[in-house]
Amino acid sequence: MSISSRFAVAIHILSLLDINKEGRNTxxxxxGSVNTNPVVIRRVIGLLGKAGLVHTSPGxxxxxxxxxxxxxxxxxxxxxxxxxxxxxxxxxxxxxxxKCPVGQNIQGTLDTVFKRAESAMENExxxxxxxxxxxxxxxxxx
Amino acid sequence: MSISSRFAVAIHILSLLDINKEGRNTxxxxxGSVNTNPVVIRRVIGLLGKAGLVHTSPGxxxxxxxxxxxxxxxxxxxxxxxxxxxxxxxxxxxxxxxKCPVGQNIQGTLDTVFKRAESAMENExxxxxxxxxxxxxxxxxx
DNA sequence: ACCACCTGTAACCATTGTAGTTACAATCGT
DNA sequence: ACGATTGTAACTACAATGGTTACAGGTGGT
Numbered sequence: 001m002s003i004s005s006r007f008a009v010a011i012h013i014l015s016l017l018d019i020n021k022e023g024r025n026t027x028x029x030x031x032g033s034v035n036t037n038p039v040v041i042r043r044v045i046g047l048l049g050k051a052g053l054v055h056t057s058p059g060x061x062x063x064x065x066x067x068x069x070x071x072x073x074x075x076x077x078x079x080x081x082x083x084x085x086x087x088x089x090x091x092x093x094x095x096x097x098x099k100c101p102v103g104q105n106i107q108g109t110l111d112t113v114f115k116r117a118e119s120a121m122e123n124e125x126x127x128x129x130x131x132x133x134x135x136x137x138x139x140x141x142x
Numbered sequence: 143m144s145i146s147s148r149f150a151v152a153i154h155i156l157s158l159l160d161i162n163k164e165g166r167n168t169x170x171x172x173x174g175s176v177n178t179n180p181v182v183i184r185r186v187i188g189l190l191g192k193a194g195l196v197h198t199s200p201g202x203x204x205x206x207x208x209x210x211x212x213x214x215x216x217x218x219x220x221x222x223x224x225x226x227x228x229x230x231x232x233x234x235x236x237x238x239x240x241k242c243p244v245g246q247n248i249q250g251t252l253d254t255v256f257k258r259a260e261s262a263m264e265n266e267x268x269x270x271x272x273x274x275x276x277x278x279x280x281x282x283x284x
Numbered sequence: 285a286c287c288a289c290c291t292g293t294a295a296c297c298a299t300t301g302t303a304g305t306t307a308c309a310a311t312c313g314t
Numbered sequence: 315a316c317g318a319t320t321g322t323a324a325c326t327a328c329a330a331t332g333g334t335t336a337c338a339g340g341t342g343g344t
Contacts, residue, residue, distance in 0.1 A: 001143045001301060002226050004331070005233040008252055012235065016244050026290065033242040034235060037333055042292065058291045059341030074255065083330090084144055091147040093154065093176060100175040102158050102279055109278040110150055113216065113270050121263035128255050136251045137244055143330060146302070168319065179304055184321065200320045201312025225301090 006081040009034055010044050011133060014077065017054065018069045018134045025062045044081060051080035069130035075122050077130075089121070090114040148223040151176055152186050153275060156219065159196065160211045160276045167204045186223060193222035211272035217264050219272075231263070232256040 012034050017025055027038040027045065034041065045063050048054045053072060056063045065072070079086065092110060096103035154176050159167055169180040169187065176183065187205050190196045195214060198205045207214070221228065234252060238245030 001146065001330085002230050002233040004143065005235045006331085007232060008235045008248075011252060012238065012244060012248050015248065016242075019244060028290085033239045033245045035237045035239050035245070036235070038290095039293090039334070040332065042290095043332095046292070056291075057341080058339075060288095060290055060343095061341075062290085088144050090149060091144040093147045093150045093178070095177045096154065097175045097177050100158075102154060102161060103175045103177070105279045106150075106154050106157065109275055110153060112278075113267075113275075117263045117266040120266045121259045124259040124262045125255070133251055133255075136254075137247045143301085148302085170319085180319095181305070181322090182303065184319095185303095188321070198320075199312075200310070202314095202317090202319055203312070204319080 004082070006044055006047075007078055009036070009040070010048060010077050010081045011074065011130075013041065013044060013063075014048070014053065014065065014069075014072065014130055015134050015137055017063060017065050018130060019138065021064065025064070047081050048077070051076065053077065053080060065130075069134060070132075072130040073126050074128045074130075074133075075126035078122070078125050086122075087115060087118065089118040146224070148186055148189075149220055151178070151182070152190060152219050152223045153216065153272075155183065155186060155190070155205075156195065156207065156211075156214065156272055157276050157279055159205060159207050160272060161280065163206065167206070189223050190219070193218065195219065195222055207272075211276060214272040215268050216270045216272075216275075217268040220264070220267050228264075229257060229260065231260040 013030055016030055016033055023029075027041040030041045031038040045054060045056060049056045049063075053066055053076060054063045055066045090110075092107060092114075096106055098104050155172055158172055158175055165171070169183040172183045173180040187196060187198055191198045191205075195208055195218060196205045197208045232252075234249060234256075238248055240246050
């Protein structure tokens, strides 16, 4: 399966918070841009808040970036909304038969390869910062 | 969510076919090593067959590698068992609001980043060949 | 102090992908 | 012809996801 669209939604939200930092970013307003339900937005913002990427205030609050956008990279966002722990992008098959030479050692072998592939992907995400995304968005608008 | 364990199972199967090329690799035998149901194995072998990685024969058949193991890399295996089409490791959120500057352009921006990350991962998989895996497995057995 | 507005969260539902299982027709080698 | 094995369909159970309704509680303006 693919990686949850929460990741895409999270980036959308953060971009909006950056670009529209003057306005009042209620979950309903954001939901209008993302085109989904406000509760979905609040859920994602909750995750981003726990990860320290946004500040939120209950009541009339609204959310805002907790850090300047050039200090937020997409890997952080990815980890914030992905509830699978790191190192588990690829699922292992459990309990291969230890009596078989293949079953006995496959876990470790696959683990190495899988970790390497996962890291390669994450490094690409880490290279991209939120302000680059925002810049791209605004430029595309011209 | 994580990538289906079919991938791990597929690598297990192919390794077994390589290492045990003398024996008779029935789905039941393989299932014993992987520790799952024979039908699960046949399903994965079916996918590998469609992708041209293994030869299978109905009836008493059994399966065997269609190519030498050093000419099979893990990216091919990945694509064979992954039914999501390439370029969709990351799910986009659909129909963002086109009236919003963010919603209007986010798809394209994310697409670029997502494709880059996905490719980075796939390149790592492409680097690893089946004979490297098999070598690792046998070495680990000592 | 009141009140409209908004957040945070729980609860529920429908959908989807996955893996395991049973069953069985078709096929092959002996 | 027969026993073994494949290929596939059908069904079940389960987990993750995204959408939705509901509501308690906080916040700020007036």
